[in-house]
Amino acid sequence: MLKYRQNKYDPVAADAAIVKGEKFRITILTPSLVRLEYSESGIFMDEPTQVVLNRSFDPPAFITAERNGFLFIETDSMLIKYDKKAFTPYGLSIRAKETGSLWHFGCENNDYEVMNNLGGTARTLDSVDGETEIGTGLLSRLGWSVLDDSSSLVIKEDGSVAMREQAEMDYYFFAHGHRYLDCIRDFYKLTGETPLLPRFALGNWWSRYHRYTQEEYQELITRMEEEKVPMSVAVIDMDWHLVDDVPARYGSGWTGYTWNKKFFPDHVGFLKWLHEHGLKTSLNIHPADGVRGFEDCYEDFARAMGMDPVKEDDIEFDMSDPLFTENYFKYINHKMEEEGVDFQWIDWQQGTVSRMEGLDPLWLLNHYYFLDAIRNGERNIIFSRYFGPGSHRYPIGFSGDTHVTWESLDFQPYFTVRASNVGYSWWSHDIGGHTFGYRDDELEMRWYQFGMMSPILRLHSCDMEFLGKEPWKYPEPVCSAMKEVLRLRARMVPYLYSMNYLTYKEGMPIVTPLYFEEPERSEAYDVRNEYYFGTELLACPITVKADSVTLTAPFSAWIPKGAFYDLTSGIRYRGGRRAVLSRPLTEYALFIKEGGILPLDMDDCPKGDLPLPVGLEIVIGGGKDGSFTLYEDDGLKAEPAEEDMARTLISYDHVKGRIVVAAAEGDRSALPAKRDYTFRIYGVTPASKILSVSGTDDLTSSYDSQKHILTISVKGADTSSDLEIICKDMADADNDLFGALYTAIERMQAPFYFKQQLLGILKEKGTDPIVLSEFAALPDMKPEIMRVLSEIILA
Template identity: 45%
Template structure:
């Protein structure tokens, strides 16, 4: 930012950060704040040309996209307004100061106790073309205070201080510039992208070890485990209050914590412990003597160390005397379970925000690239302290129905790493279909953390489910670990380019009304479009229906290779073990080989499978792999004109497994030169293939027959439908015949397959 980007009057200041982003301040004192705040940590943007017209009683600021009108008086609806210029999607939209926002929403602090949907806060993007980020109440940030631990302090002056986002339908650009303003998301450690196991349950060292053994016996991969609050003493003498807060291992359950934690590390697992810090540290705690000495407490009368992160002495002791010794025993990160409101001794300071700030920064100092916390959302800017714990939802279909929308929409406020309680947390009732669908959603969530309450009757262990649900859940958890190469690459993209892993569907075509009618559909990285099943299957047809919007172009079902012509909304039908996932023509998707996706940990795989879908021109994907601060990239390029695949490996190859192998897996009809659908490839090699559009009619007929056989309906209806599906005739002719022969659900199941057949012929 240069001084030329600021227009300052006696009581106002405008800072033109980009052609679509303007900071607007009004201060009766004529003083303005230039320091960092809890939300905004950077105002240095590249300079650019814009126009300022300064009249005695009026100020006009004109950029490529905005025209600001201001009467030089206290901000008011009539005296401050902004016209949006160069709008392709909106007709002369104008924002007036103080008007209610109509954004596409952002996120919420928590889902604790929620059954279904809740209102969400505002986001940065809107179909009206504008939004506001109000920073007036943010405290000032001093990252160097308290020996580098940081601190916040009140603003010395009261002023109106907000940022006008006028990006119209350029949603990704708005999000990118928000990250420039507030900080880019940190890189989430690779281990956090695998499966997590968590349960509120009084495990013992022996029972937890046996549990891990059973996961291994069932070939279920895990990378992270959370030990809920029963790791510490909870049954404490009455004079100390309740046992929710605790920092002393329960030695009856865990007699040798370092040994226990080391055994989990030896299995390739990372470990988090749950803490409820609100009650501070009381006299029965192991750490109390250390803290009492540092803080000068009255130990004779068992004076507690009250929770107070504003106090620099308590802050230092909180980490050095309380948390660091536990980390030295083997704790990798902390699950901060703050549920005690938003007030501290400092006006405007949310204790949750302060906990996230201090804990994450402390984790960075001690663990570097493996820094992580698990905590609730504390407002804009919280994306700098990943990851989010959304809280204790009810186990109901309504809660599942809300969760994809909730998770994807959070990206509108830059919050891309929500960790939901997969499978739900509490209440509800036992429903194996619901749990399976929730775990399938977890595969395509930012974080896949299974968790539940302490009820004896709520279980997420796959072996507690009946067949076939048990095996389908295992398949889902294995599928998550197969995605690790793809996930980590998009983790890097989020950190370096400011594009969250998950984005609502409308980011692809913001001018298309249909894209806004599928709230549970989202992009999962650059190459996957996911529409998770969130409703019960038809008891008669044993399929679930999901409405899907497909953007322009050709799309392929990721699991079946069926082709779909896009630019349409279509009902798709999936069996219990299926999730609607689509990839665009030409997609290249890196996966871990199936036999390696059964192991604990998140180590770089020995074999990368590159799944290649039919396309045109030249398509590529660059896989990013990091280890100990070093990086290696592997790029597969597919040229559909010359029918050649090439692999290029660059960077520090020492980070890769010594026996790294790459396998190209062709989908949708393309085959290697030896007429197989798989072929090994080495770095620097060009591999020839034969790319031709395969006739999938037989596959689609087989699927039609499977669906018809599975239906619990009359044999005569089945025979009529099957005869129509096998017969000749155009799509309209067959559709008309189907409508006469069967009910709408049955017709829909068949129409999807007929649509795919038509799509492959285009």
């Protein structure tokens, strides 16, 4: 059961990479990554640990020398100075060459070093209202970081864990300077890649801590279908099992594995019904109390443990016991799978104490559950909590129960993007907030929008009467806007799945901070909540209330170099500058870069199981050439090679007005034979003529003169052949600033005479930036109005 993937571990470093003394060993893994060990026994550990799996890197070039009792080791990226004794601040130091910063052993815990560290993530947001401490990550403006692996347990050949036979100091030093993505990729190589998620995980999840009956849950899903709200995952919280009906002698019903027949009289039929409606299913479990005498599985489990089931003694939860672990999966998890459960929500809240010294039960649960989930080589996930570096190997992460407040929403984008600094991509938050807080329709709308541009979108709340997240419980226009956000998220799956593959294969987190791309720009560090959402999109989630005059909420952004198109308005924003972005309630700040290519499902409400689309909408940011590789497959293999994926290269030549969808390469067996395409090119003038050079002659086009978007539709293109389209005489288009300003002024809650003044100035003076001085001079001008007008005119 536990052996799957163990052969992928390659923990023994090459001899040529090692510099060794009587009690120390230094392993140069890459020019920027070194392992530092000290052991009084002179015995060193070469097994994989809970964090580190692979040390067999190609040995880099380095030189060694000894002077005045010190050993010096130099690579292209660092200079190590070491006195060959037990590690001390004086005796061990490393200079990171790219930044010139010097590390002394242990100084990473000093205030200055912690201040310059760019942060990591946290185990949970349970009961957090606003911010919480996130700890340190692998990236620092000083150009170095340290990973202490001294206390990690080792992983044995069968996948079980054991204490180290010898105590030793075991550290990894990263000296990547400001090459942040290189650092994360070396970390992945050291600790293991992020698994490829199944396609369903990227759609919309429904979850609520609520005592649903089988009938109620089916009515909910049916209503979702009627309202055209796409859902791909149905999470059933803890009341699926016996809770209040547990006999008093057994204590709390928090842990349970027996279906509550009052709520789910035919749970197998219910799970089958969900599958028929295209949904995968997960059950919430709290395993801390073990298996007790009232459980349906108890008798078989107890006999397998060598216990007398008649006595009804509790079977203690102990994943460090191989016999318990084997029987736990056999009699509980595998039975659930046979009945139709797709994956588990492991909701461990019981701390870090276990029978084995140093073993965090959460780590072992995640490790065993994930190995078991993919034991047959088939792709799957678990849903659990973060335990520290290396957690990326066990996706997906449940961040915990936050409060329903603006402060909590404002923290979640920051929390999500900083997790990339420790290689953790797949956070799932309680979108909309879990408990407490207050009713605020604007807050819920903004949380939905953030969820749409999050790694995982999972709606969740507690059992309070008025906390449901169903869109139809909110008034218009919020209800319709929520539905549109959920539909867009489902339509984004072709893009998200390709990003999912890049995370797995190329070590590219789906959410990355701006300083990954512009590490020498101080502004890239200042924008806490802004991030790249995959390779093509820039996300600026709104997390504050709108003002009462302009009816817009602000976001202080750094627009990176280049140019970006607002996906909702079509406005082109020049990059390399700060800007305050203002958006009304039903609009969000999500941008496609110039030359960016965003593939969407053409279906306006994709089915729950998110099949490969038979029609694609390809959104293109004009102004620059670009290309994008669309990755698709049957979703079955846990670790597909590149040849297992269908790879479709989509390219755009801006000067020539040329779009090419190349014939799919690799395994095309899962692709539809033919596809319809709609291309939407932002920021261009109409083409005088549009030609289909190859692929199909069934072509139509239209043009949005306000947003400057050229739309081209193609029917029945063969996926095994190139599709080429040429747009003749197409050029860059200027923003329709007057139209955008008129819309903003019309929306303003201001005196009519004042609005008329603004319009009159625009009609007389035009939209040149000089007009801002006239606006500013108006006696009734307010800062929030000036903010909105300035953004548009200076775009």
